[in-house]
Amino acid sequence: MxxxxxxxxxxxxxxxxxxxxxxxxxxxxxxxxxxxxxxxxxxxxxxxxxxxxxxxxxxxxxxxxxxxxxxxxxxxxxxxxxxxxxxxxxxxxxxxxxxxxxxxxxxxxxxxxxxxxxxxxxxxxxxxxxxxxxxxxxxxxxxxxxxxxxxxxxxxxxxRKLPGALGHADSAEEESFSDALGGNPEYPHYTRPAQWRGHGVPDVLLSGNHALVRQWRRARSQERGGA
Structure with a gap:
């Protein structure tokens, strides 16, 4: 399309x-x-x-x-x-x-x-x-x-909404204001290093528990949206 x-x-x-x-x-x-x-x-x-x-x-x-x-x-x-x-x-x-x-x-x-x-x-x-x-x-x-x-x-x-635009089908799935996030802004992201000037990455993101990660991300998205 x-x-x-x-x-x-x-x-x-x-x-x-x-x-x-x-x-x-x-x-x-x-x-x-x-x-x-x-x-x-x-x-x-x-x-x-x-x-x-x-x-x-x-x-x-x-x-x-x-x-x-x-x-x-x-x-x-x-x-x-x-x-x-x-x-x-x-x-x-x-x-x-x-x-x-x-x-x-x-x-x-x-x-x-x-x-x-x-x-x-x-x-x-x-x-x-x-x-x-x-x-x-x-x-x-x-x-x-x-x-x-x-x-x-x-x-x-x-x-960027069109199929193939971003190279990965899931790239636009959970974006700010998308239906997947209930219209809220996107949750925060972190990458390496895990520690920087005493500021660490939230433990849940290092846990390997995908269900907890999804729950944490949705909660942070709702917070950003004022929900």
Missing amino acids: GIDIDVFTLFPEWFDWFRTQRHVRNVMESGSSLECINPRDFTTLSGRQVDDTPFGGGAGMVLRVDVMEQALSGHYGVQDATVVREQRRLIALIPGGRILDDAYVNELAAEPSITLLCGRYEGFDERIVQHLASDTLSVGRYVLSGGELAAMVVCDAVL
């Missing part, structure tokens, strides 16, 4: 590094794809313009709805760009969007295809959000200079 992810960004080269990451390469070799599309390649405005000043005044520039419409229509080969959101999850990355959490990631990981729209400058013309996108997403209640870093966060969180 794979997923096709399209990212509409003014800086597609930023994702070249991301594609080199091992878990990303693993899922792409298994049939998933990550393609970056530059709206500048579709604009009909002079100088490859994609933005304009906001009506009502104010600082900064806003990404134009007609340019995004042209980019979506051109890339997906449709006459009416508003139908794209009926064919795939089309997500506008905005600070005020739906907060990304593990449940949202699971939703997206179950989709055959998603599209991420990266804002820039002062963001999107609101008609992009209202009439072209099907969803909104925020990686937190703060402002980034553009949607590219947020898109990488989404891609990373989604792709």
Whole structure:
């Protein structure tokens, strides 16, 4: 099972590094794809313009709805760009969007295809959000200079959920906020040396008793979650 992810960004080269990451390469070799599309390649405005000043005044520039419409229509080969959101999850990355959490990631990981729209400058013309996108997403209640870093966060969180991404089937089973941990943060981990500056590893982890280890880990996870 794979997923096709399209990212509409003014800086597609930023994702070249991301594609080199091992878990990303693993899922792409298994049939998933990550393609970056530059709206500048579709604009009909002079100088490859994609933005304009906001009506009502104010600082900064806003990404134009007609340019995004042209980019979506051109890339997906449709006459009416508003139908794209009926064919795939089309997500506008905005600070005020739906907060990304593990449940949202699971939703997206179950989709055959998603599209991420990266804002820039002062963001999107609101008609992009209202009439072209099907969803909104925020990686937190703060402002980034553009949607590219947020898109990488989404891609990373989604792709590592896919079979084969992490190389071991159990790697993503008991992660922070997973169902296996009841939505709580992950328990603490320890490795060698067993003693460091007088701080030792909890005895239960050295006991070899797997049932007690599981019990200890669940208890620590619940503590971290405030349960």
